Amino acid sequence: MAAFFSPFLSKPDTVSRIMLQVLLALLPGIAMYVWYFGPAILVSISLASITALGTEALMLKLRDRPVAPFLKDHSALLTGWLLALSIPPLAPWWLVVVGTAFCIVVAKHLYGGLGNNLFNPAMVGFAVLIISFPAQMTQWISPHGLGQIELTFADQLRYMFLGILPPNVTLDAITMATPLDTLKTHLHLDEPIRQILDMPIYGRLAGQGSEMVSWGFLAGGLYLMARRIISWHIPLAYLGTIFAMAGIFHLADPAHYVTPLFHWFSGAAMLGAFFILTDPVSSPTTHHGKLIFAAGAGLITYLIRAFGGFPDGTAFATLLMNICVPLIVLYTQPKIFGRKGRKP
Amino acid sequence: MSALFKFHGGVHPPTHKTESTATPITRLPLPARLVVPFRQHAGDAAIPIVKPGDHVLKGQLIGEPQGFVSSAVHAPTSGVIEFIGPHPVAHPSGLPDICAVLIPDGKESWIEKVSVDYRNTPIAGLREHLRMAGIVGLGGAVFPSDIKLRPLRGHSIQNIEVLILNGAECEPYITCDDMLMRERAAEVVRGGEILRFMLGAGKVLIGIEDNKPEAIAAMRAAVQAEGLPFEVAEIPTLYPSGSAKQLIRVLTGREVPSGELPTDIGVQSFNVATAYSVARCFEQGEPMLSRIVTVTGNVTQPRNYEVLLGTPIADLLAHSEPKTDTRGYLMGGPMMGTPLPSTDVPLVKASNCFIAMSDALFPAPPATLPCIRCGRCADACPADLQPMDLYWFARAKDFGKTQSYHLFDCIECGACAYVCPSHIPLVQYYRFAKSEIRAREQDKLSADRARERHEYREFRMEREKREKEEKLRAKERAAQATKPAATGEVPTASDAAAEAQRKIQDALAQAKAQAAEAQPRNTENLTPEQLAEIAEIEARRARIRELAKSDVEAPKE
Numbered sequence: 001m002a003a004f005f006s007p008f009l010s011k012p013d014t015v016s017r018i019m020l021q022v023l024l025a026l027l028p029g030i031a032m033y034v035w036y037f038g039p040a041i042l043v044s045i046s047l048a049s050i051t052a053l054g055t056e057a058l059m060l061k062l063r064d065r066p067v068a069p070f071l072k073d074h075s076a077l078l079t080g081w082l083l084a085l086s087i088p089p090l091a092p093w094w095l096v097v098v099g100t101a102f103c104i105v106v107a108k109h110l111y112g113g114l115g116n117n118l119f120n121p122a123m124v125g126f127a128v129l130i131i132s133f134p135a136q137m138t139q140w141i142s143p144h145g146l147g148q149i150e151l152t153f154a155d156q157l158r159y160m161f162l163g164i165l166p167p168n169v170t171l172d173a174i175t176m177a178t179p180l181d182t183l184k185t186h187l188h189l190d191e192p193i194r195q196i197l198d199m200p201i202y203g204r205l206a207g208q209g210s211e212m213v214s215w216g217f218l219a220g221g222l223y224l225m226a227r228r229i230i231s232w233h234i235p236l237a238y239l240g241t242i243f244a245m246a247g248i249f250h251l252a253d254p255a256h257y258v259t260p261l262f263h264w265f266s267g268a269a270m271l272g273a274f275f276i277l278t279d280p281v282s283s284p285t286t287h288h289g290k291l292i293f294a295a296g297a298g299l300i301t302y303l304i305r306a307f308g309g310f311p312d313g314t315a316f317a318t319l320l321m322n323i324c325v326p327l328i329v330l331y332t333q334p335k336i337f338g339r340k341g342r343k344p
Numbered sequence: 345m346s347a348l349f350k351f352h353g354g355v356h357p358p359t360h361k362t363e364s365t366a367t368p369i370t371r372l373p374l375p376a377r378l379v380v381p382f383r384q385h386a387g388d389a390a391i392p393i394v395k396p397g398d399h400v401l402k403g404q405l406i407g408e409p410q411g412f413v414s415s416a417v418h419a420p421t422s423g424v425i426e427f428i429g430p431h432p433v434a435h436p437s438g439l440p441d442i443c444a445v446l447i448p449d450g451k452e453s454w455i456e457k458v459s460v461d462y463r464n465t466p467i468a469g470l471r472e473h474l475r476m477a478g479i480v481g482l483g484g485a486v487f488p489s490d491i492k493l494r495p496l497r498g499h500s501i502q503n504i505e506v507l508i509l510n511g512a513e514c515e516p517y518i519t520c521d522d523m524l525m526r527e528r529a530a531e532v533v534r535g536g537e538i539l540r541f542m543l544g545a546g547k548v549l550i551g552i553e554d555n556k557p558e559a560i561a562a563m564r565a566a567v568q569a570e571g572l573p574f575e576v577a578e579i580p581t582l583y584p585s586g587s588a589k590q591l592i593r594v595l596t597g598r599e600v601p602s603g604e605l606p607t608d609i610g611v612q613s614f615n616v617a618t619a620y621s622v623a624r625c626f627e628q629g630e631p632m633l634s635r636i637v638t639v640t641g642n643v644t645q646p647r648n649y650e651v652l653l654g655t656p657i658a659d660l661l662a663h664s665e666p667k668t669d670t671r672g673y674l675m676g677g678p679m680m681g682t683p684l685p686s687t688d689v690p691l692v693k694a695s696n697c698f699i700a701m702s703d704a705l706f707p708a709p710p711a712t713l714p715c716i717r718c719g720r721c722a723d724a725c726p727a728d729l730q731p732m733d734l735y736w737f738a739r740a741k742d743f744g745k746t747q748s749y750h751l752f753d754c755i756e757c758g759a760c761a762y763v764c765p766s767h768i769p770l771v772q773y774y775r776f777a778k779s780e781i782r783a784r785e786q787d788k789l790s791a792d793r794a795r796e797r798h799e800y801r802e803f804r805m806e807r808e809k810r811e812k813e814e815k816l817r818a819k820e821r822a823a824q825a826t827k828p829a830a831t832g833e834v835p836t837a838s839d840a841a842a843e844a845q846r847k848i849q850d851a852l853a854q855a856k857a858q859a860a861e862a863q864p865r866n867t868e869n870l871t872p873e874q875l876a877e878i879a880e881i882e883a884r885r886a887r888i889r890e891l892a893k894s895d896v897e898a899p900k901e
Contacts, residue, residue, distance in 0.1 A: 005772045007758030008678040008701070009357050009516065010709050013765045015716055069711045115714035115766075231719075280718040285732055329733075336728040336750050337352065338589065338602035 015114075018229055019074035025224045026081060026275065029216030033089070036143045036209030040156040041089040044096045045081055051100040052080030059109035075114055079103050082122035082275060086268060086315070087129060090141045090175065093161050095133060099125040119322045120282045123315045130315070139175045143209030146200060149173050179207025180267045181311040183258065192255050206265040214270040221274025233290035234283060235273040239264060241298025249306065257306065267312035269301070276314065282322045289325075289332040297321045346549075346575065349597040351590045353724045354582040355759045357516050357679065359555055364519045364640040367647040369527055372663060378420055378446040378654035379690035380406070381433050385480040386487045387413030388884070389442060398425045403455040403631050406444055409475055411884065415488045416478040420633045420652035423448040434657065434675055434692060438685040446654065457629035462538050467493075470542055470626075477631035478693075479622060483510060483586070483615035484676065486694045489622065492612060493542045506596055507545040508613035509536045511552040511559065512579060512586030515677025518697040520636040521616050523648040525552070525559035528620060529566035531627075535619030537572055538626055543612055548574040549595045550616070555581040583679060584757040588613050590726050602753050637691060639664040641674075641699035651691050657698065658687040666700045674699040678706070679758045713766040721760035721770065727753050731760035735770050738777035743784070746777045754778075811852060818845050 033041045056076035060067045080100045087099065103125035111117040130137045144150070149169055151159070158164050165171065177185065179201055186196045196202075205211045224230045242263050249257035263269060268276070277283060277297055284293045297317040304313025383389035390407030394400060400419040407417030423446050430440035462470055471490040480486040509532070513521040525532055540548050550567075552560050560578050567574045579585055579594050589600045591613065598609050606612055614622075617636065624630045633653060640646035643664040651660055661673065673684040675698055684698065721731035729750060737745040754774050761770040825842040 005769055005775075006676075006678070006680050006682065006756075007357075007762050007771065008674060008681070008706050009762060010767055011355075011357075011763050011765075013720075013763065014710055014767070015713050015765050018716075018718070018765055069713065073713060075716075113714065115716045280716050285717050285719045285722060285730065333730065333749075334722075334728050336602065336753055337593075337726065338599050338604075338753065339750070 015073045015075070019078050021227055021229050022078055022224065022275065023074065023081060025220035025229075026085070026217075028219045029085070029213050029271070032209075032213040032216035033085070036212055037089055037141050038144070038151070038156060039153050040141065040160065041084070043157065043160060044084040044087070044089055044091060047093055047096045048080035048084035048100045049077055051097045052076040052104055055101045055104040056109075059105055059113070063109060063113065065113065070114060073114060076104055076108075079108065079121045079125075082271075083125045085271060086122065086126045087137060088140045088175075090139055090156060090159060091136055092159075092163060095129060095136050099129045102128050115281055117281055118325075120276055120279050120318050123276060123318045123322075126315045127319060130310070138177070138181070139171065140178050142174060142176045143201075143207070146176070146208060176201065178267065178311060179210055180305060184305075184311050187256065193258055194255075197258070206262045210267075211265040214265040217270035217274060221270065224274060224278075230274065230278040231287070231290065233287055234278045234294040237291045237294035238273045238277055238298045238301075239269065241295045242269060242302050245299060245302040245306075263302065263305065267305070268314035272297070272301070272314035272318065276318055277321075282318075282325065284325050284329045284332065286329055286332040286334060288334070289328040292328050292332065293321050293325065296324065346577070346595075347597070348577065348579060349594055351585075351593045351726050352728045353722075353726045353759060354584065354590075355724050355762050356581070357583055357762060359581070360517045360640070361519050361522065361555065364517070364638050364646040364648060365522060365526075365558075367645075369523050369636055369648045369650050370663075372649045372651045372655060372660060374421060374448050374450060374452070375652070375655050375659045376448075377426070377656070378423075378448065378652060379431050379443045379656060380417060380420060380446060380654035381431070381441050381443045381690060381692055382407045382417050383433075383441055384417065384486060384653065384693040385415040385478075386485060387411060387415070390414060390417045392428050392442070392444060394419075394425050394428070394444065396425050396427055399423070399449075400425060400446065401455045402452055403457070403633060405476070405631075409488075413488060413491060414475075415480050415490075416476045416631065417444075418478055418631045418633055419444075419446060420654050421446070421448045422451050422453040432686055432689050434684060434689040434695065436682040436685070443654075443690065459629045460626045462541060462626050467542055474622065474625060477625045479618065479625055479632055480693055481615055482617035482621065482635060482693065482696070484680075484694060484696060486692075489614065489618055492614070493539070503610060504543040504545040504607060504612045505610040506547045506549060506612075507536070507540045507543055508592060508595055508611060509539075509548065509550040509574075509616050509619055510586060510588065510591055510613050511550055511556075511563070511616040512591055513556070514553060514581070514583045514586035515679050515681075515697075516583075517640050517699050518638050518677050519640070520638045520648050520696050522556045522559050523638075524617055524620060524636050525556070526562050529559075529562040530570065531623040532616045532620045533563065533566045533570050533572060533574065534627065535621070535623030536574060536614075536616075537570070538622050539614055539619060545612070548572070550574055550576045551579050551585070551591050551595050552576065553581040553585060554578045583759065584726055584755070587726065587755055587757060589755070602750070632693065635691075635693060635695070637695050638697040639700075640697070642667045642670045642702035642705055643700045653691060653693060655691045656687075657684065657689055657691060657695075660691060661687060661698060661700070664700075667702065669702045669704075670700040671703065672701045674701060679762065680756065709767045712768055715764075715766055715768060718765060720763040720765065724759040724763045726757060726759060727755060729754055731770055734777075735768060735773050738773040741777075741780070743777055743781050746774075747781065751777055751781075811856065814852075815849065818849055821845065 053071060053076055057067050057071060060070050083099050083103055084096060103121040107119055107121035107124035108117050151174055155166050182201055183196060201208055203211050221235060225232055243260040246260035246263045250259050277294055284290050300317035300320055301313040304310055304316060382392060388411035391410050392406065393408050394406045400406060402419060402422045404419045405416055406419050409416050425444055426447050427445040429442060431443035433441045460473055471493050475488060475490040479489045481489060511521055511525055536548055550563055560576055563576045567576060577595055584590055585594055588606060592606055592611050593599055596611060600606050600609055621632050634650055636648050637651050638648050639660060643666045645664040649660060674681045675684050675695060676682060677697060678699065715732050715735060717732050725731055733749050734746055734751055737749060751774060756771050756774060758771050764770060822842050825839060
């Protein structure tokens, strides 16, 4: 007998299928990434996948849990992919491996494994890397057509695994600061926004190339919403808050504050809105809670970007808001059937 | 057409209804023997009033209701009572219950059927008639209908505004109400009118899910033909719209406050099959002897049968020819039903559907994974609960927290478990927590009672000791007082005092005797059986007192 207890029917929906859909939704963004920044990102994704699955299997074994069903849930794979997409594609191989291993071993399994992690594992990995290896974490590859020299795929591989660049090529020649970083540096030099945005690194809305990657993530996110894998609450509240904050500052002082759209299409805003903050385990379960959580994350992201020490703030905003989740959930319990208009 | 309202959540499981609606309702031939349980309703079992060897007529009363929540049981056909005693019944526990085994004589000879002119009979008499006709809710809860028709607490009359006839039938596979409404709509509607009359309700709404267009059409035609101002509402197909509180919400927009009854907001609801039985009862003078039941799933002949109560399920299933790969049966629907412990059990008033299960129709769910807090369960919950939190607390045995998260507002519809991508048997956790909490309350209650009894005993022994001492002292004093009297002196003041003392003693003794009478005597040396019996009687009394005090919780139809 399959089941002894009602209900005897269940929707043919599994954690594995949900995670697969999310992986699938990342593909447009990854495609844009490859188009504008070369295939190196595919190598880091592969490295992250192997590390994620390996450490997941190891931890499951150590924790005396069945390995096969958990490996098949694809959650470790998703963590690995999200981390790989958050760090520079030309990062040395060990950076990806160390980061991913930290995500899975510490942020996930030491907290109890699938469903029990307090913090978004990928963002924990990211935070550890950016604090421990700031130099390697800022070696962003120049977008297609902007760098002085473009490396071949073979050259990229050689650099990632062996740390060897072709003769007469310096690291500065192939990497550059991210659009958010460039903006921050030049604003510090008291240059007006208009002049900064005229630099070749900027495209129509934000960074050349990176804005297209954001479009890719937006498309994937809308797909997830259409498939009801994620609800509209977190993306809307997150992007809405960033838009509102950026809008207010931009209207008040357009010479020093960029447009809301620039913020939307820079850095990890789109990835965060649809793929990171929406991690069900580390975000609130109540609808009102989701709105508060994402609005808080949007606010922190903007504050870090505009006034903080880091060019982007999505990772820290996510982690800070993860801390607040139990409290948010406690205070946003919905009124239940037959108790509306009464004290809950 | 009045506006319809929505309830939160709900799911759309595959309905599987068309399989069993292709053929009209089939009357099952008389089986070789019938097994009629005396408890086919919510509440106390009926008391057998026949004995083995008795010849009974079809419709003859064989079990008298006892207690407030109870209902009568009748002989479904004419024949001879072969046996009265425990027999396996279709209860999830698998425990046997007291039943009458009836060997039909094949004549189907009826008792004298007396129809009732309900418009010219006192309502209380009509209620008693329903109770003695064994009319109970046929939606699944089998709650005695007469109780649901009683005036509200503190009122001499009913003040029900809206009567709802529940024809939603939202559970997948089940089609017995659908077929009943298609084929016997007129009687359903007339039964509804009787119920409306008894409640004094102004408005009658009949709620039917829009996946039953034939039933809706038949009911609309019947309402028109009977010339009644009932409204047949076509409600969206969404499980569990047939749950009483959810249907009330859909049809009236009102929410039954948590812990209260629909009558508290002026609404009462009955299943359409119950309305049909009420009409048969008053118009034809027929007690409840049979019901419509769906047999479907992995069978070659899925259909609805009209079956005598007490028919062995094996007989019924054989008519639908289960396929060879059938690995078991469900009673009720797949969302809230239970596995049939054995086919050697009789059909009862609650049996609305039997589903033959095969691996193809009911594949084993994937392995259970941890909860990822995706919230699909909360989105599906028709009671606006947070099932993932309840699961968490139930798993941690944090029962206090489950209650503050309103565990007892859960209607166990299974929508949460249906959508769970981790395939966690959520409803099981809630049932576990509920039964644990109930058991603990029971334990606390009996502990309290034992403590009170102990304290009283201490008090009593103390008092007896005191009284004995006083008596002794009084005696001594009396002896001293009588001494001078023996020497021939005239009565003095001390004699008067002795007289007063004696009177006091008499009064005390009398009071003690009365107290002893009020206390149960000879309770020290009883056998465990006797003690169990006493406990049961006490529990029943307490329950009756409870029921009489607070209005009863009428479960969903």
